[in-house]
Amino acid sequence: DGGITQSPKYLFRKEGQNVTLSCEQNLNHDAMYWYRQDPGQGLRLIYYSQIVNDFQKGDIAEGYSVSREKKESFPLTVTSAQKNPTAFYLCASGRDRMNTEAFFGQGTRLTVV
Amino acid sequence: KQEVTQIPAALSVPEGENLVLNCSFTDSAIYNLQWFRQDPGKGLTSLLLIQSSQREQTSGRLNASLDKSSGRSTLYIAASQPGDSATYLCAVNFYNQGGKLIFGQGTELSVKP
Numbered sequence: 001d002g003g004i005t006q007s008p009k010y011l012f013r014k015e016g017q018n019v020t021l022s023c024e025q026n027l028n029h030d031a032m033y034w035y036r037q038d039p040g041q042g043l044r045l046i047y048y049s050q051i052v053n054d055f056q057k058g059d060i061a062e063g064y065s066v067s068r069e070k071k072e073s074f075p076l077t078v079t080s081a082q083k084n085p086t087a088f089y090l091c092a093s094g095r096d097r098m099n100t101e102a103f104f105g106q107g108t109r110l111t112v113v
Numbered sequence: 114k115q116e117v118t119q120i121p122a123a124l125s126v127p128e129g130e131n132l133v134l135n136c137s138f139t140d141s142a143i144y145n146l147q148w149f150r151q152d153p154g155k156g157l158t159s160l161l162l163i164q165s166s167q168r169e170q171t172s173g174r175l176n177a178s179l180d181k182s183s184g185r186s187t188l189y190i191a192a193s194q195p196g197d198s199a200t201y202l203c204a205v206n207f208y209n210q211g212g213k214l215i216f217g218q219g220t221e222l223s224v225k226p
Contacts, residue, residue, distance in 0.1 A: 043216040104157040
């Protein structure tokens with residue numbers, strides 16, 4: 001089936017650790033996005049990529065890093081510099097940045113323990 | 114600053130009722146507008162995508178309209194069912210946002226049997 005796969009579904013991080021969230025798509029989409037969702041705050045954009053080997057910061061990029069070495073993969077690393085990482089993380093993709101429909105994965109819930 | 118607003122934040126209706134969810138946005142220069150559904154703890158499911166040149170889109174019991182000049186979109190749900198209970202999100206792709214979707218806060222819908 002075509003779609004976006006995020007893993008793991010649940011992730012626990014100790015203080016001071018870096019963790020990496022996986023996002024893979026087999027839709028042949030150029031654009032990929034990472035959003036963070038907190039209760040009462042809606043979705044906020046962390047990073048996005050319009051093409052392989054290129055990405056831009058979103059509204060809340062501090063404490064996060066990404067890479068886009070392959071078209072189908074856009075992993076997100078939550079670094080120890082992110083002071084409040086507990087949240088629901090959503091990955092999305094679209095054929096391009098303009099007129100196309102965005103599709104989302106099922107999300108990863110990250111909790112700091 | 115470009116913003117998307119959804120009113121009401123929550124809505125409770127009896128089963129069988131027709132209902133309208135509202136989305137407003139601050140700039141008419143858009144590529145498209147997309148409506149999503151989100152169930153608790155899940156990712157976003159795309160419901161309808163309306164391009165800037167279109168006035169409405171329909172899928173089953175759902176009908177979405179777009180009025181760019183007034184900065185408004187509505188999602189009409191006919192003959193609501195308990196299975197429609199979810200949070201509905203509106204997202205706008207503005208021209209000058211480089212393909213980033215700007216989300217509203219969502220409307221939490223509860224359909225009572």
